[in-house]
Structures are given as C-alpha cells and as structure tokens.
Amino acid sequence: MFDFLASAAAGTAGSFDVEAATRVYLDTLQGPARAKSDAYFVGGYWLILWGTLVAILIDWLFLRFRLSAQFRDWGERFFKRPFGVTWVTALLYSIVGWAISLPWSIYTGFVREKQYDLLDQGFGAWFGEQLIGFAISLFFAPLLIAVIYWVIRKAPRTWWLWGTGVVGIFLFLMVMIAPVFISPLFNTYTEMEEGPLRDRIVAMAEAYDVPADNILIFDQSKQHKRVSANVSGLGPTIRISLNDNLLERTSEQEVVAVMGHELGHYKLSHGPKRVFFMLLIIGIGLFVVSRAAPWLIARYGDRWGVKDLADPASLPVLGIVLSVFFMLATPAFNNITRVQENEADAFGLDAGKEPDGFARAAMRLSEYRKIEASPLEEFLFYTHPSGENRVRRSMQWKADNVADAVIEAPPEGYLEK
Template sequence: MFDLLAASAASFDVEAATRAYLDTLQGPARAKSDAYFEGGYWLILFGTLIGVLIDWLILRFRMARAFRDLGERWFKRRFGVTWLTALLYLVVGAVLALPWSIYTGYWREKQYDLLDLGFGAWLGEQMIGLAISLVIGPIIVAIIYAVIARAPRSWWLWGTGVTGVFLFVLGMLAPVFLSPLFNEYTEMEEGPLRDRIVAMAQAYDVPADNIYVFDQSKQHKRISANVSGFGPTIRISLNDNLLERTSEEEIVAVMGHELGHYKLGHGLTRTLMMLAVIGLGLFLVSILAPKLIARKGADWGVKDVADPASIPVLSLLLSIYFMLATPLFNNITRVQENEADAFGLEAAQEPDGFARAAMRLSEYRKLEPGDLEEFIFFTHPSGENRVRRSMQWKADNVENPQIETPPEGYLDAE
C-alpha cells in the first residue's frame, strides 16, 4: 500500500491542484477580497491612534480627574471610587469612539457586502456589547487598582494573575450566558451528518454531546465554527451558514478542524500564551506610566499610578503596546490554527472539502499574501497555504488522487 500511495503522490501535481482552486477567485472578486483585508491593516493603526487621541482628550480636559472626584463624593472606599471612575471612562470613551465604530463596524462592512443587519439592529448589538463591558470592565479595573495600591512595584505581576482569572471565568461563562445574547443556539439535528461528526469525534475520544448550531445568518453570510468554553461549558458550535452554504464534505472537514482545537487543548494554552503577552505589556506600563505621570500628571490632575484618574494613562500606553504586539497575538492563534488544520485533515479525510471551505473564507481574507504579510497580519493560515496543505495531504494519503476543478460559481453559493 505504501508503494502504491508513493507512486500516486509522484504522479499528482500538488501545485497544479492548488492552482486549480486558487484560480477560481479572479477579477473583481479577488480585488474586493484583497482590498477589504488590506484595509484592515490600516484599521489597526488608525484604531490605535483614535484610542490614543480619546485618552489624551480625557486627560487634557481633566475628565478623568472629574470622574475620580465624583467617585470620591459618592463613595468612601477606594474600590467604589475606582469602579465609578472606570465606568464613566468607558461610557465617555464609547461615545467619543462611536463615529469610528460606525465606520468600521457598520459602514465599511456594508460597503463590502459583509453585513446583513440594518443600522438599528447593528446598533442594538453594539449596545448589548457595551452593556456587558460596563458590567465587567469597571470591576476588573477596580480590582487591578486595588492590587496597584497594595503592591506598587509588583502590581503588574499580580495584575496579570487577576487578568488571567477573569479571562478563564469569562471564557467558561461566555458560551452559556454571553453568546446567547447575540444568537440563538440549538442542538444540531439528528441525522447522517451529525452521526458522521459524532463518529469522527468518538474516534479521537472527543466528547460530542454538545454540538450546537447558531443563527449567524441574520448578521452575515460568512461560514464559521468554533470551540468555546472551559470544563463543563465547553462546546462545539457551527453557524447556520456553514450548514446551508456548503457541502457535507466541507462541513465534516471544518468540524474535524474544530475537534482538533478541543483535542489539542488550544483553548487553555492560547489563553495562557496570550496572558504572557499581556503580562509583558503590564510590566512595560508599570515602568513607563510613572515616568509619564511625573512629567504630565500635574497638568492632567493625576497624582500617581494608583490614582484612578490614571486609567487613561495606562490605557494609552497599553493601546500602543497592543498595536506593536499584533504579530505576537496573531502568531499565537495562527500556529494553533495550523495544528488544527493538520488534525482536521487526518480526522475528516476530506482534503477537497477543506480546500473548498478555505476558499470560501476568501470572501473576507486575502487569498495569497506575502510571507511577511501573513506573519504580521494573519490570525489564520492564508487560503493559499490551507489549500496547498490539503492537496499535499491528498497526494500523501489518497490512492490515485485526481486534480479537482471546482465548478464555476461555487464560491457564490448561498
């Protein structure tokens, strides 16, 4: 059998098979996909600049000081003062950032035909997201500032721990309490397709009791699936677009990829690795913030780092750090996506299904980036790399593999 597969692989042109897929996206569709994704590079920069500008305005006009002073009139304890300061900061920041949010989240998405919600429905979802932030955010900030007051030199380390606890708790609760605020989740219907997914999961000792479908078609037509939660809340979810727009082979291939995330423990390891990057950012802020406050604090009405009025100072510095750390965050995710791709191909054994699914993501991801471009900006492997990996797996594992020419217009299927 090995000799037969080796002979088949030698006669199968991986590059030609890859090109057969990639060439199905040409002309205006390719240009639109590239323009949308490349525009996102600038959004990272401009989004950071706008965030820094908002923080500077809040400091320049002493709004943070006013928030703190109001908190001191309403609360006697430091925790309450910080909580109210953070709450008002988040509200004012959201209002000042609203034009940018409308442009990036609504107008631009509509321009590229990637959003199906009307403005009212879109704004409603934004308000839900803001409400969640206003419930959770001020509590996290108040706890971190309590840590700063108790450990002024090592607060960044303890603050990283606090952040990790909240990330874990939110990650565990989000599938049950937060995600249903935006979409309806229902158990996947019984039938041959679910049976095939369950059998694939059981072959790798992956629990498949909770497979959910959510109605993301009301927001957009992108295909998607994910593994979310920790411990008792962990679940595998796929959106209705994946069920309605793709073939069984594509669905099984995508679900094999998601099973890979579960089997390889990516949820926990990704959280820990990203927490390390966040910890580095807090460490740098712990060095830079006191120096910045020493120079400008009197003008802003900020006493020191432990002063709740310093929230915009820390936010400004973290915004710059997170922009510079974009490649770090992206590579953490992309490495795990590569691992899940490899697992999914072995689990599902649907190389052409995975290649077609990867091509569908070209609706909003640049298909053939340069190596440096992919390294810096891509959270997932590019479509080109995913299709080539699929075709290489096909050459190595399928007896008598053939080059498949996707039908014309299959990327337009609704």
C-alpha cells in the same frame, strides 16, 4: 478556464501535482471578487494603525480636559473606599469613551462592512447588538479595572505580575460563562437534527474523545454570510457549535472538514495554551506600563490632575501606553493564533479526511481574507494561514494519503453559493 481544469485533472491522474491542484482552486477567485477581497483585508492593516491613533486621541482628551480627574472626584463623593472610587471612575471612563469612539465604531463595524457586502443587518439591528455588547463590557470592565488598581495599591512594585494573574482569572471566567450566558444574547442556539451529517461529526468527536453531547446550530445568517464553527466552553459548558451558514452554503465534505479542524482546537488544548501565551504578552505590556506610566505622570500629572499611578484618574495614561504596546505586539498575538490554526488544519485533515472539502472551505474565507500573501505579510497581519497555504496543505495531504489521487475542479460558481 474549465478546459484547463479538465486537462489538468486528466494529465495528473497518475502523478498528483500538488502545485497544479493548488492553482486550480486559487484560480476560482478572479477579477473583481479577488480585488474586493484583497482591498478589504489590506484595508484592515491600516485599521490597526488608525484604531490605535483613535484610542490614543480619546485618552489624550480625557487627560487634556481633566475628565478622568473629574470622574475620580465624583467617585469620591459616593464612596470613601478607593475600590468604589476606582469603580465609578472606570464606569464613567468606559461610558464616555464608548460615546466618543462611536463614530469610529460605526464606520469600522457597520459602514465599511456594508461597503464590502459582508454585513446583512440593518443599522438598527447592528446597533442593538452593539448596545448589548457594551452593557456586558460595563459589567465586567469596571470591576476588572477596580481589582487591578487594588493590586497596584497593595503591591506597588510587583503589581504588573499580580495584575496579569487577575486578567487570567477574568479570561477563565469569560471562557466558562460565554457559551451559556453571553452567546445566546446574540444568537439562537438549537440542537442539531439527527441525521447522517450529525452522525459523522459525532463519530469524529468520539474517535478523539471530544465531548459531543451538545452539537448546536446558531442563526448567524441574520448577521452575515460567513461560515464558522467552534468548540467552546470548559467542563460542563463544552459544546460544539456550527452556524447556519456553514450548513446552508457548503457541502457535507466542507462541513466535515471544518468540524475536524474545530475538534483539533479542543483536542490539542489550544484554548488554555492560547490564554497562557496571551497572558505572557499581556504581562509584558503591564510591565511596560509599570515603567512608562509613572514617568509620564511625574512629568505631566499636575497638568492632568493625576496624582500617581494608584490614582484612578491615571486610567487614560495606562490606556495610552497599552494602546501603543498592543499595536506593536500585533504580530505576536497573530502568530499565537496562526500557529494553532496551522496545527488544527493538520489535525482536521487527518480527522475528516476531506482534503477537497477543506480546500473549498478555505477558499470561501476569501470573501474577507486575502488569499495569497508574502511570508512577511502573513507573519505580520494574518491570524490564520493564508488561503493559498491552506489549499496547498490540503492538496499535499491528498497526495500523501489518497491512492490514485486526481485533481478535482471545484463546482462552477461554488464561491457564490
């Protein structure tokens, strides 16, 4: 294969061939490695369906055995006010639902990841982090649900609109506090050492007025070997974070390319825009709930022990409707993210000026993302551009911006580094 790469590089030195350059990168993923990547990613398509069916089944069990009604009755023993009753109902619903779904979570989050060699943790460490995440959700989720039901009681006709605003406030708070209070519960963050690489990142950030006071490294290698980075937080909590895999498994050119991409997310205000568009979809989902859930309760409420929509025992009914809606809305959520990723790719290439570094980084993601896909497949299931499209964009940028560009053969075995 490398004889072909050498001849391709020599034959295109004068006129850079974007398609040939793209194929050079794509062909570095062959055989069992490619089949494994494709199988993992395509299997994820089915997980969307099976995950929805599992969620629906669990909510149906709550209703069939009148568990949510029992939770409501227990709440009424402790609280006289509806807010407190709803909080207790939501708390018990969250705990029991988590316990019932635990086998599914273990399979999808641990067993399957181990099967594809994408998780480095043992079960104990993995499960410990699941417990931390569950504890965090127990703090926020029942409170959010209690507020939503308060809105339902106060504005029974327009609650879905005000409820969308409530979700937006919670999302804003999570974006604010997560980098400082939640992320450190899972990883240790340390300031990046001074040196040429940090200087390049700072220079890129300053060129686009991105705050670069906090550039942190976090030890994600203890969980897996995937490379990642982000610009997170708002206002005083803004920070640039790179995982240790990015530094240890990639070249300086790849790190710069990835950081240019991440700076693009911040500079293009992707965080607030993403929240806005996601809230639009969530608002539609709550509107659907406001129409479908009362019909279901009117028809089956006596059997379930559910009085009306404002009754916190209706929580599994809302869960079923939302599960179906969010599964059908998967392409919409994916496209919000993928459009922004495309924009950040373009920004990152201009900022980092490392097209081959970006192409190599895109290929590394093939460990868990199918590298080539049809347009329909990408539209339905991809949260990011396919590796093929990212490599081609990089090579096109190189053809447009690099004088006397030549095709570079990636180092042999670089994907296994």
